[in-house]
Amino acid sequence: MNKRVAVCAxxxxxxxxxxxxxxxxxxxxxxxxxxxxxxxxxxxxEKGIRNIVTCSDDVFDARTISDNGMTDVVGAHYRGEEKxxxxxxxxxxxxxxxxxxxxxxxxxxxxxxxxxQPESRRMCANxxxxxxxxxxxxxxxxxxxxxxxxxxxxxSGLTEEHLAKVVVxxxxxxxxxxxxxxxxxVTEKDVMESPMVSDPLRELHQYPVTDWSVGMLLCCEERAHxxxxxxxxxxxxxxxxxxxxxxxxxxxxxxxxxxxxARAYKMAGVKHxxxxxxxxxxxxxxxxxxxxxxxxxxxxxxxxxxxxxDAGGMEKQxxxxxxxxxxxxxxxxxxxxxxxxCVLQLRGEAEGRQVEEAAKAVAHGTTGAAGQHHAxxxxxx
Amino acid sequence: xxxxxxxxxxxxxxxGETKFSSHREDVNQPEMLxxxxxxxxxxxxxxxxxxxxxxxxxxxxxxxxxxxxxxxTLGSGAxxxxxxxxxxxxxxxxxxxxxxxxxxxSGMYDxxxxxxxxxxxxxxxxxxxxxxxxPLWARKLQSGAxxxxxxxxxxxxxxAERARKAAxxxxxxxxxxxxxxxxxxxxxxxxWEQMDDLINTSPPLIGDLRLIHMCSQSDGACAMIFAxxxxxxxxxxxxxxxxxxxxVHREETLNLCNNFYPNETTHRFAAEELYKRNGIENPLDYFxxxxxxxxxxxWGVDWLRDFFLLEGDxxxxxxxxxxxxxxxxxxxxxxxxxxxxxxIGATAMIRVAEAAKQVRGNAGPHQIQRPVNHALASSFGGTxxxxxxxxxxxxxx
Numbered sequence: 001m002n003k004r005v006a007v008c009a010x011x012x013x014x015x016x017x018x019x020x021x022x023x024x025x026x027x028x029x030x031x032x033x034x035x036x037x038x039x040x041x042x043x044x045x046e047k048g049i050r051n052i053v054t055c056s057d058d059v060f061d062a063r064t065i066s067d068n069g070m071t072d073v074v075g076a077h078y079r080g081e082e083k084x085x086x087x088x089x090x091x092x093x094x095x096x097x098x099x100x101x102x103x104x105x106x107x108x109x110x111x112x113x114x115x116x117q118p119e120s121r122r123m124c125a126n127x128x129x130x131x132x133x134x135x136x137x138x139x140x141x142x143x144x145x146x147x148x149x150x151x152x153x154x155x156s157g158l159t160e161e162h163l164a165k166v167v168v169x170x171x172x173x174x175x176x177x178x179x180x181x182x183x184x185x186v187t188e189k190d191v192m193e194s195p196m197v198s199d200p201l202r203e204l205h206q207y208p209v210t211d212w213s214v215g216m217l218l219c220c221e222e223r224a225h226x227x228x229x230x231x232x233x234x235x236x237x238x239x240x241x242x243x244x245x246x247x248x249x250x251x252x253x254x255x256x257x258x259x260x261x262a263r264a265y266k267m268a269g270v271k272h273x274x275x276x277x278x279x280x281x282x283x284x285x286x287x288x289x290x291x292x293x294x295x296x297x298x299x300x301x302x303x304x305x306x307x308x309x310d311a312g313g314m315e316k317q318x319x320x321x322x323x324x325x326x327x328x329x330x331x332x333x334x335x336x337x338x339x340x341x342c343v344l345q346l347r348g349e350a351e352g353r354q355v356e357e358a359a360k361a362v363a364h365g366t367t368g369a370a371g372q373h374h375a376x377x378x379x380x381x
Numbered sequence: 382x383x384x385x386x387x388x389x390x391x392x393x394x395x396x397g398e399t400k401f402s403s404h405r406e407d408v409n410q411p412e413m414l415x416x417x418x419x420x421x422x423x424x425x426x427x428x429x430x431x432x433x434x435x436x437x438x439x440x441x442x443x444x445x446x447x448x449x450x451x452x453x454t455l456g457s458g459a460x461x462x463x464x465x466x467x468x469x470x471x472x473x474x475x476x477x478x479x480x481x482x483x484x485x486x487s488g489m490y491d492x493x494x495x496x497x498x499x500x501x502x503x504x505x506x507x508x509x510x511x512x513x514x515x516p517l518w519a520r521k522l523q524s525g526a527x528x529x530x531x532x533x534x535x536x537x538x539x540x541a542e543r544a545r546k547a548a549x550x551x552x553x554x555x556x557x558x559x560x561x562x563x564x565x566x567x568x569x570x571x572x573w574e575q576m577d578d579l580i581n582t583s584p585p586l587i588g589d590l591r592l593i594h595m596c597s598q599s600d601g602a603c604a605m606i607f608a609x610x611x612x613x614x615x616x617x618x619x620x621x622x623x624x625x626x627x628x629v630h631r632e633e634t635l636n637l638c639n640n641f642y643p644n645e646t647t648h649r650f651a652a653e654e655l656y657k658r659n660g661i662e663n664p665l666d667y668f669x670x671x672x673x674x675x676x677x678x679x680w681g682v683d684w685l686r687d688f689f690l691l692e693g694d695x696x697x698x699x700x701x702x703x704x705x706x707x708x709x710x711x712x713x714x715x716x717x718x719x720x721x722x723x724x725i726g727a728t729a730m731i732r733v734a735e736a737a738k739q740v741r742g743n744a745g746p747h748q749i750q751r752p753v754n755h756a757l758a759s760s761f762g763g764t765x766x767x768x769x770x771x772x773x774x775x776x777x778x
Binding site (some may be wrong): 041045049057058059061064065067068071072076077078079080081082083084085086090093094096097098100101102103124125127128129130131132149237238239240241243244246255256260261263267308313367368369372373 | 386387388409426435438440441442443445446447448450452453454455459460461462463464465466467468469470474478479482483484486488489498509510512513515516598626627628630631633634650654732742762763764766
C-alpha cells in the first residue's frame with residue numbers, strides 16, 4: 001500500500017476516577033469542539049466529514065445502541081456514524097480502511113467510556129464470558145489476568161520486585177502528563193504490601209477505574225495539509241484474535257500480539273521493532289502485561305521480560321512515558337490513549353516527557369480477557 | 382478522490398443464512414453463527430483459511446454478553462485472523478456490509494467475512510429497545526420499537542380506509558413472499574379475503590399499528606464473504622458487485638421537532654445522495670428488486686415513497702396495483718422482509734444477502750423470474766438511521 005492516512009488533530013479530557021458532574025455526552029462534546037477548533041473542519045457534504053467512527057459499549061453505558069446517545073454530539077446530522085464496540089485502537093484501524101478505500105477523505109474518531117458508572121470490574125467483565133462454562137465460575141478480566149500473570153512470571157523470570165518497579169515508574173510518568181489520572185506517587189514497598197486482589201495480582205498492579213473521552217481527525221494524504229501543519233502518519237495496522245477458552249491458549253505467550261504486530265510491521269515496512277521505534281505505548285492493564293506485551297511486539301526478547309526491565313529496556317525504548325494504561329484509562333479506550341500519546345510525541349507536544357527527535361512510534365491495544373484480541377498501529381512523523 | 386469512488390471493486394462471493402425462528406434452543410450463540418459461516422464458506426467454495434478478516438456485530442444488551450465476539454470466536458472462525466466488531470442497532474447488518482466493503486476496497490484485506498446475528502429469545506426485545514432511549518428525557522416515553530407515527534401520517538394524508546387497506550395489502554404481500562422462503566420465521570398463508578377482517582380484528586398495539594403489521598422477534602444469523610475484484614472473479618462464477626453504499630444517521634433529540642434542515646427522512650436523503658452520485662435518474666426503472674428493512678407494514682408502505690423518490694400517492698398505487706409483488710414491476714422483499722424474520726443484528730445484512738441472491742439468480746423458491754441486474758438494499762435502525770446499497774451483476778457502471 002503506498003498511501004498513508006494522517007492524524008490531523010487529537011483531543012482529550014483529563015482522566016478522572018469519577019466524572020460525576022458530566023454526562024458522557026458532555027465528556028465527548030469537549031473533545032468534539034476541540035477538534036473543530038484545531039482544524040476548522042466542516043461537515044460539508046462535498047469537502048467535510050461524512051463519516052464518524054465512534055467507540056463505546058452498550059454494557060458500560062447501560063444503554064442499548066450506546067452510539068444512539070452520541071449522535072447528538074458527534075456531528076452525525078445526516079452523516080454516517082459507525083460504532084466499534086471493542087478497544088478503540090480498532091476504530092483507528094477501521095478509520096484507516098474507510099480512507100484507504102477511497103470512500104471517505106475524512107474520518108472523525110470519537111471514543112468515550114465512563115467506567116465509573118457500571119460495575120465495570122466484576123459485572124461487565126464477567127458478562128464477557130460465555131454463560132455456560134466460564135461465567136458461572138466467576139471469571140472476569142482480573143482473575144483471568146491473574147492466571148496469565150502466574151504463567152508468564154514463571155516463564156519470564158518476572159518477580160514481585162519487577163512488578164513494583166513497573167507500577168512506581170507508571171505513577172512517576174503519569175505525574176508528568178497533565179491529562180493522566182492523579183493517583184499520587186507510590187513506593188515499591190507500597191506496591192508489594194498492597195492487598196492481594198487475585199493472586200499474584202495486588203491492588204496496585206491493576207489499572208484504576210477511570211472515566212475519559214478522546215477524539216482524533218483522520219484524513220487522506222492528499223488533503224491533510226488543509227487541516228494541520230504537523231500531520232502524523234498512520235503507516236501500519238494489524239490485529240489478531242486468539243481462541244476463547246483460557247485453557248486453549250498458551251497464556252504465557254502472546255500468539256495474537258505477535259501476529260498482529262507482524263502484520264502492522266509488514267504494512268509499515270518495519271524490520272527491527274526493537275530498534276526502529278522512538279516511542280512505544282503498550283496497553284498494560286496490569287503490571288505484568290508491560291514486559292509481556294513488549295515481548296509480543298518484539299521490543300524485548302521472548303521469555304526475557306524480567307531481564308528486559310533490569311537492563312532498563314523501558315527507559316531505553318521510551319515505553320509508556322504517558323504512564324500507560326496502568327496509571328488509568330478506561331478499559332475500552334486503552335489503545336486510543338496509547339495512540340494519542342504517540343501522536344503527541346511525534347508532534348513534539350508531549351511536554352515534560354517529550355522524547356527528542358521522535359520520528360517513529362508504535363501503539364497497542366487489547367480487547368477481552370488476558371489479551372484475547374490484540375491490535376497494533378505504527379505511526380511516523 | 383470522490384465520495385463513493387472506491388480504490389478497488391468489491392464483490393460478494395459467499396452467502397450463508399440460518400433458518401430463522403422464534404426459538405433456536407437447539408444451538409448456542411457460537412453454534413448458530415457457525416451454521417451461517419459454514420454455509421457462506423461452502424457457498425463460496427472456500428475454507429476459513431482463505432479468510433483474512435472477520436467482522437462481527439449484534440447488540441450486546443439483547444443477550445447480555447459483553448464483547449460477544451470473544452466467545453463467538455468458537456463459531457465465527459476469527460481465531461488467528463484480524464477482526465473488527467461494529468454495532469449500530471438495527472442498521473448493524475448494513476454497517477457490517479459497509480465495513481467489509483471499506484476493508485476490502487482499502488487493500489488492507491483481500492477477503493472479509495462479515496457476520497451479523499441475534500438470539501432475541503435469550504433477552505427481552507422490547508425492554509432492550511426501550512433501554513436505548515435517554516434515561517432522563519425519553520425512556521419513559523419509549524415503547525420499544527412500537528410507534529404509531531407512520532399510520533397517523535398516512536391516515537391523515539390518504540384517509541383511513543385507503544391507508545389501512547394499503548398497509549394490510551402490503552402485509553399480505555409480504556406474507557405471500559414469506560411463504561416462498563424456506564428460511565422464514567413467520568409465514569402464515571394469509572389470503573386477500575382476510576384483509577377486512579384483519580384490519581378490524583388483529584390486536585391493536587399502538588393506535589392503528591396492529592400485531593399483524595409488526596415484525597417478529599427472531600433468532601438467526603447471516604454471514605457474507607466479500608473479496609477484491611481479482612479474487613472475487615477467481616472464487617465465484619457470479620460475484621455480485623457492491624457499486625456503492627451510503628450511511629446516514631441523525632440525532633436522537635435535536636430532530637424530534639422535525640423542523641431542521643434537511644426536513645426529510647434519512648431514507649430519502651440517503652436515496653437522493655446515492656442516486657445523484659451514481660447517475661441514477663429514475664430508480665423505479667433502474668432497479669429490478671428492492672430488499673427493504675421494513676419493521677412493520679405501515680413503515681413499509683410509507684418508505685417506498687422515500688426510497689424511490691416518489692411524490693403524492695404513487696407509492697400507494699404501487700401497493701394497490703400489486704406492483705411490489707415478486708412478479709410485479711418493482712418486487713419488494715421477495716424474501717418476505719423483516720416482518721417475516723427479524724434477528725436484529727443480522728436483519729440488515731439479510732437484506733443485502735437476499736438482494737445479492739436475486740442478482741445471482743439462485744434465491745430458491747422466491748427467485749424473481751425475470752433477469753435481475755440491479756438491486757437495492759436498505760438498513761434501518763437507531764433513531765431513524767439508514768444504510769443503503771446498490772448491487773450490480775456486471776461491472777459496467
